Amino acid sequence: MPAQLISGREIAATIRSDLAERVARLKADTGRVPGLATVLVGEDPASQSYVRMKNSAAKEAGIHSEQITLPADTPEAELLGLVAGLNANPDIHGILVQLPLPGQIDEQKVLEAIDPAKDVDGFHPVNVGKLSTGATDVLAPCTPWGVIQMLLRTGNSPRGKHCVVVGRSNIVGRPMASLLLRRGEGGDATVTVAHSRTPDLGAITRQADILIVAVGRPDTVTADMVRPGAVVIDVGVNRVDAPDTDRGYRLVGDVDFDGVREVASWITPVPGGVGPMTITMLLSNTVDAFERSLER
Numbered sequence: 492m493p494a495q496l497i498s499g500r501e502i503a504a505t506i507r508s509d510l511a512e513r514v515a516r517l518k519a520d521t522g523r524v525p526g527l528a529t530v531l532v533g534e535d536p537a538s539q540s541y542v543r544m545k546n547s548a549a550k551e552a553g554i555h556s557e558q559i560t561l562p563a564d565t566p567e568a569e570l571l572g573l574v575a576g577l578n579a580n581p582d583i584h585g586i587l588v589q590l591p592l593p594g595q596i597d598e599q600k601v602l603e604a605i606d607p608a609k610d611v612d613g614f615h616p617v618n619v620g621k622l623s624t625g626a627t628d629v630l631a632p633c634t635p636w637g638v639i640q641m642l643l644r645t646g647n648s649p650r651g652k653h654c655v656v657v658g659r660s661n662i663v664g665r666p667m668a669s670l671l672l673r674r675g676e677g678g679d680a681t682v683t684v685a686h687s688r689t690p691d692l693g694a695i696t697r698q699a700d701i702l703i704v705a706v707g708r709p710d711t712v713t714a715d716m717v718r719p720g721a722v723v724i725d726v727g728v729n730r731v732d733a734p735d736t737d738r739g740y741r742l743v744g745d746v747d748f749d750g751v752r753e754v755a756s757w758i759t760p761v762p763g764g765v766g767p768m769t770i771t772m773l774l775s776n777t778v779d780a781f782e783r784s785l786e787r
């Protein structure tokens with residue numbers, strides 16, 4: 492029997508509707524709403540589309556959102572000045588700088604300039620450090636945090652399971668491993684991290700009860716690399732040429748979906764899987780950051 496689909500689109504819609512209610516309640520109680528600033532530098536089409544989706548999802552949930560778009564040749568100092576202004580703005584509770592940034596800008600320097608309390612991407616070293624030491628009162632990176640929600644909401648708790656994460660990026664692989672290792676709900680897993688330099692990758696991935704693939708390369712995982720009955724989460728969103736389509740490309744993940752769905756018990760599609768959850772957890776982090784600001 493083919494694997495059951497984990498629909499990120501459906502899970503995201505449920506969480507977004509709960510968030511909209513939470514925002515409406517906060518507005519009634521405090522007269523204020525959470526505020527999100529998104530910063531886009533340059534004209535990368537994928538980044539433009541992600542930032543557009545983030546702003547429109549925020550507005551739909553009742554979150555105040557501001558998009559700041561800067562030209563591709565923006566000097567680093569100007570971006571750092573903008574971030575300092577957003578840090579000081581009392582109406583902004585979440586700051587997101589869309590990645591990747593153009594070459595003249597030191598990405599790490601910019602991420603470190605964001606107030607950790609407003610770091611809704613969870614990329615500031617303070618938040619990375621807190622997460623990797625097991626803290627639960629932390630803003631966690633949106634994509635891996637969304638994966639945890641997908642697992643929990645389909646009855647696939649990682650507790651006691653062997654989870655194999657393929658990929659060691661700061662955005663997905665590393666924080667994914669930290670979340671799965673954390674004590675408590677969504678964690679308590681045994682975790683192996685593999686990557687592009689792992690010899691005989693299939694020997695590692697075949698050990699997984701839950702296999703999470705985030706390397707950004709189509710067909711990294713094929714059916715022979717998956718243990719029958721495993722849960723497979725495909726984080727990849729790759730554009731491949733498709734001249735016969737309106738957009739000129741189609742989206743595929745890192746997993747050979749058609750082959751692997753015959754072996755796995757659950758699988759995420761691309762599109763409609765992890766992608767929509769990334770944006771949803773950004774909204775959730777923004778509301779959390781706002782609530783925490785009320786407590787300070």
Ligand SMILES: Nc1nc2c(c(=O)[nH]1)N[C@@H](CN(C=O)c1ccc(C(=O)N[C@@H](CCC(=O)O)C(=O)O)cc1)CN2
Pocket residue numbers: 540541587588589590591612633634662728742761762763764765766767768769770
């Ligand atoms: N500051 C950040 N930059 C980047 C992040 C991030 O979390 N923070 N992650 C990625 C890209 N990303 C968010 O920015 C992202 C990727 C994919 C999707 C998504 O919803 N994909 C849809 C398909 C959308 C389409 O049709 O093009 C899907 O998979 O169904 C959302 C966000 C890099 N940069």
